Amino acid sequence: MKASTYYGTKKVTVNLLIHLFLISIAITCIFPLIWMVASSLKTQETIFSDASLLPRNPHFENYYLAWQEGGFGRYFLNSIFYTVSVVLGIVVVSSLAAYAFSRFRFPGKNLLFVMFMAAMMIPIPGSFVPLYVLLNKLHLRNTSLGYILCMINVGLSTSIFLLKTFFDKMPKELEDAARIDGCSKLGIWWHVALPLAKPVLAVVVVFNALSVWNEYVLALIIFDSKPLMPLQVALMAFQGEFITRYPLLMAGLTITALPIIIVYILMQKYIIKGVTEGAIVG
Amino acid sequence: MKLKDTLENYVFVLPAVLIFAIFYVIPFVWVFQLGLYEWDGILPTKIFLGLDNFKEIIFQDSIWWKSMWQAGYITLIALTFQNVLAFLLAWACDREIRLKNFYRVIFFLPPVLSEVVVGLVWQWILDGHYGLLNHWLMHLGLANFARNWLSDPSTALTTVAIVHSWKGFGWGFLIFLAGLQTIPRQLYEAARVDGANSWVCFRKITIPLMVPVAILVAILTVLGTMQAFVLIIAMTGGGPAYHTQVPVLRILASMRGSSRFGYACAQGISFGVILMAISFVQYRFSRKARYN
Numbered sequence: 001m002k003a004s005t006y007y008g009t010k011k012v013t014v015n016l017l018i019h020l021f022l023i024s025i026a027i028t029c030i031f032p033l034i035w036m037v038a039s040s041l042k043t044q045e046t047i048f049s050d051a052s053l054l055p056r057n058p059h060f061e062n063y064y065l066a067w068q069e070g071g072f073g074r075y076f077l078n079s080i081f082y083t084v085s086v087v088l089g090i091v092v093v094s095s096l097a098a099y100a101f102s103r104f105r106f107p108g109k110n111l112l113f114v115m116f117m118a119a120m121m122i123p124i125p126g127s128f129v130p131l132y133v134l135l136n137k138l139h140l141r142n143t144s145l146g147y148i149l150c151m152i153n154v155g156l157s158t159s160i161f162l163l164k165t166f167f168d169k170m171p172k173e174l175e176d177a178a179r180i181d182g183c184s185k186l187g188i189w190w191h192v193a194l195p196l197a198k199p200v201l202a203v204v205v206v207f208n209a210l211s212v213w214n215e216y217v218l219a220l221i222i223f224d225s226k227p228l229m230p231l232q233v234a235l236m237a238f239q240g241e242f243i244t245r246y247p248l249l250m251a252g253l254t255i256t257a258l259p260i261i262i263v264y265i266l267m268q269k270y271i272i273k274g275v276t277e278g279a280i281v282g
Numbered sequence: 283m284k285l286k287d288t289l290e291n292y293v294f295v296l297p298a299v300l301i302f303a304i305f306y307v308i309p310f311v312w313v314f315q316l317g318l319y320e321w322d323g324i325l326p327t328k329i330f331l332g333l334d335n336f337k338e339i340i341f342q343d344s345i346w347w348k349s350m351w352q353a354g355y356i357t358l359i360a361l362t363f364q365n366v367l368a369f370l371l372a373w374a375c376d377r378e379i380r381l382k383n384f385y386r387v388i389f390f391l392p393p394v395l396s397e398v399v400v401g402l403v404w405q406w407i408l409d410g411h412y413g414l415l416n417h418w419l420m421h422l423g424l425a426n427f428a429r430n431w432l433s434d435p436s437t438a439l440t441t442v443a444i445v446h447s448w449k450g451f452g453w454g455f456l457i458f459l460a461g462l463q464t465i466p467r468q469l470y471e472a473a474r475v476d477g478a479n480s481w482v483c484f485r486k487i488t489i490p491l492m493v494p495v496a497i498l499v500a501i502l503t504v505l506g507t508m509q510a511f512v513l514i515i516a517m518t519g520g521g522p523a524y525h526t527q528v529p530v531l532r533i534l535a536s537m538r539g540s541s542r543f544g545y546a547c548a549q550g551i552s553f554g555v556i557l558m559a560i561s562f563v564q565y566r567f568s569r570k571a572r573y574n
Contacts, residue, residue, distance in 0.1 A: 018374045019381075025371060026388045028448065033391075035414060036403045048412040093297045100294035107288070112299060119306055123557045125509050126533035126550030129543060130309035130316065133323065153305035156298060185290055214396035216512045217534070232398045236516065239402060246406060257399045264394045268387050271394070275453065276460035 033257065040250035047246050059247070066251035074227060075234040076255060082148060082230055083212045089152040090159050090208050091201060098163030099189050103175075113164075120157040132221045147222045151215065155208040166200040167193065203274040206267045213260060231256045317548040322541040335548035346549065349527040350556075356443040356528070357507040364447035365499055368454030373488070375455075376462040386459070390452040397449070401516025404445045408432050408517075432518050435525045442517055442526050446510060453506075454499045461495035462488070497568040504560055529553045 034053060041058040042050055067073040100106075101113050131150060132141065140146030174196070178188045194201070216232040223229050229237065235252055242248070264271060317335055319328040339346055375385055392400065407414045410430030419428040431441045465488065473483050511530040514520060520527040520535075529549070536546035 015379070018377075018379065022371065022374055022381075022385050025367070026385060029388050029391050032400075032403045032407060035407060036399075039406065051414060051417050093301065096294045097298035100291055104291040104294065106291040106295075112295060115307075116298075116302065119302070123505060123509065123554055124310060124313060124550065125530050125553045125557065126537075126546060127309055127313065129533065129537050129546045129550060130312035131305065132537070133312065133316070133543065134305070134309055136323075149301060150305055153301050156302060160298065185294070189294070210394055214398075216396070216398055216515075221538070232396055235398050235402065239516075249402065250406070253399050253402055257395055260394055260396070261391070264391065265387070268390075272386060272390065272456060275390070275456045 033261075036250050036253055036257070040247060040254050042247050044245065044247060062247045062251045063255070066248045066255065070238060070248050070252055071226070071234065072231070072252045072255050075229055075231045078228065079213055079230040079232075079256075082144070082151070083209050085144075085148045086151040086155070086212045087205055087208050089148065090155045091204060093152060094156055094159035094204070095163050095194060095197065095201070096189065098160045099167055099193055101160070101164045102167035103172075104185075113160075116157045116160050120161065128217055128221050131218070135222060141222055142224050142228065143222075144228060147219060150218055150222070151212050154215075154218075155204075155211060159204045159208065162200055162204055163197060166197055170196055199270075202267070202270045206263070206270050207274055209263065210260065210271075313547045313550055316544050317551050319544040320542070321544045323537070323543040324541075328544070331544065335545050336552065338545070339548055339552050345524055345527060346529070346532055348524060349529050349532050350553075352439055352526065353508050353510075353528040355439060356446055356510070357504055359440070359443040360447050360450060360503050360507045361500060363444070364451045365454050365496070365503060367447070368451040368499070369458050369492075369496070371451070371455050372458035372462055373484075375459055386456070389455050392449045393452040395449070397510075397512035398516045400445070400449050401513045404448075405432060405517050408441060410434075433522050435522050438518055438522060438525050442514055445517065446507065446513055449513065450503070450506065453502065457499050457502075458492070458495060461492055465491050494568065497564065501561060501564045501568070504564065505557060508557060508560075 038053050038055060039047060040062055041055045041060065043059055043062075046055070067076075097116075101109065135141040135146045135150070138146070140149070170193070174192050175188050178192050183191065213230075214232065215230070216236075219230050219233045220236075223233060226234070226237070231252075235249070235256060238245075238252060239249055316328075318331060318333070320331050320335075321328040371385075371389060375382055408431040410416065410433060413431070415431070416428040419425060429437060431437050469487050470483055473487060478486070508528075509530055511528050511534070514526050514528060514531060518526045520531050530553075533546050533549045533553070536542045536549060
């Protein structure tokens with residue numbers, strides 16, 4: 001009796017300490033975001049002196065100002081456009097290739113696949129230098145198309161790898177049945193393989209969407225003209241130009257971070273699965 | 283029929299191969315070619331230098347080597363502070379515990395945010411005059427500790443490294459947690475029956491079984507941290523006076539600042555070779571650890 005209460009209190013204390021540790025780190029993870037939102041609701045006069053987390057008179061008009069005057073509305077739409085285009089491009093291009101690598105036989109297949117995989121392993125830091133030169137030559141620099149194609153390439157290898165691994169494990173019976181019914185290869189890819197690959201496509205979509213939305217350096221070297229810039233580059237440009245306009249900058253940061261946080265919370269299952277599976281494969 | 287079939291198969295891989303050839307293979311080849319020239323990126327004429335760019339990098343470019351050491355310093359902090367924290371959190375979460383999923387979601391929040399957002403928010407918190415951190419230090423009577431975290435040469439690099447670790451520990455946490463969950467519970471129960479306490483279990487079961495996972499996390503940390511630079515652009519821009527410069531930032535500066543495209547490519551090659559060497563050593567090391 002005595003022993004069991006001793007173990008009981010010990011266990012409770014240990015659990016409490018563990019929670020205390022976990023919660024304190026969790027707070028450091030969330031706090032900067034709360035501070036970002038709080039700062040975005042203050043004015044140019046109060047922001048340097050008011051350290052409150054819940055400003056007494058929240059100035060929501062900062063968001064309107066950032067959206068209109070700061071141009072973040074425009075940059076937001078640009079980011080949405082780039083993210084959607086790149087993700088669509090990656091899904092179509094990589095699933096076609098992954099399906100062929102998994103199911104078909106053709107000369108050079110293994111060599112091509114190895115090249116895609118090698119690209120995943122070999123780091124080329126500063127690859128943005130020749131890309132800049134290339135896009136200049138192709139007259140694609142400072143164009144949306146140039147940026148979209150570059151970003152499709154960035155996500156290609158990993159997406160092909162994930163999808164091929166999935167197709168390799170997928171049973172072939174349904175595809176065989178479709179073939180007997182006279183379905184073409186493209187028809188089978190579209191009507192049978194893609195719908196079955198939904199779980200892994202979700203991982204591909206989420207990870208590539210995050211990576212495009214958050215991308216900075218390629219956008220920096222590709223775009224000169226402001227109307228084409230995505231949010232990340234625009235934020236740095238805004239910060240450089242109006243260094244002390246913290247309320248508007250914080251509103252811009254919130255506008256940039258919010259979609260990511262929402263997507264992350266909705267899709268966390270796929271993200272956590274993607275990270276852990278990717279790590280085990282690696 | 284056979285030919286038509288093969289051509290049809292090629293149609294599936296054609297878009298991927300085209301994009302890959304133009305946007306990966308061509309730039310890859312060009313890096314090695316341009317590295318041998320002096321070129322400003324605009325003029326049609328390039329001056330052939332042979333290996334002079336590489337000689338300059340190795341023997342004359344002291345800022346390049348400074349930036350290399352600084353990236354190494356950030357990596358060291360990420361390997362120790364960040365990964366130990368990640369492991370402890372994963373170990374704390376690897377049990378029947380309430381709010382487990384909540385913690386998992388929260389700890390991976392910093393990694394999904396962009397480096398620009400994270401960098402600018404922390405720069406505001408760490409601001410020397412109006413930042414929240416100094417504000418709090420003043421109110422706690424610790425005004426002596428308040429400083430210009432990001433513009434004081436003695437603190438800038440460490441501050442950047444800690445924010446980098448804050449942004450990155452979620453990766454290690456998730457991988458460690460996945461690794462811990464593969465350890466069969468029966469092992470612990472059997473050890474308990476034999477009279478082992480929690481500390482002995484931790485040392486004799488958890489640690490040895492986690493070595494391969496730890497090596498994997500270490501490889502990912504080194505490759506990721508050595509090449510990190512956007513967070514630094516957002517926090518310090520590489521300053522004060524080169525104190526937070528890192529290699530990729532130097533490559534960007536060679537290209538955009540001094541318009542030396544050839545030199546930038548040579549820097550990229552040098553750095554790529556070093557990274558390949560590091561990951562090769564780590565890979566051999568992990569093979570060895572696995573056999574033991």
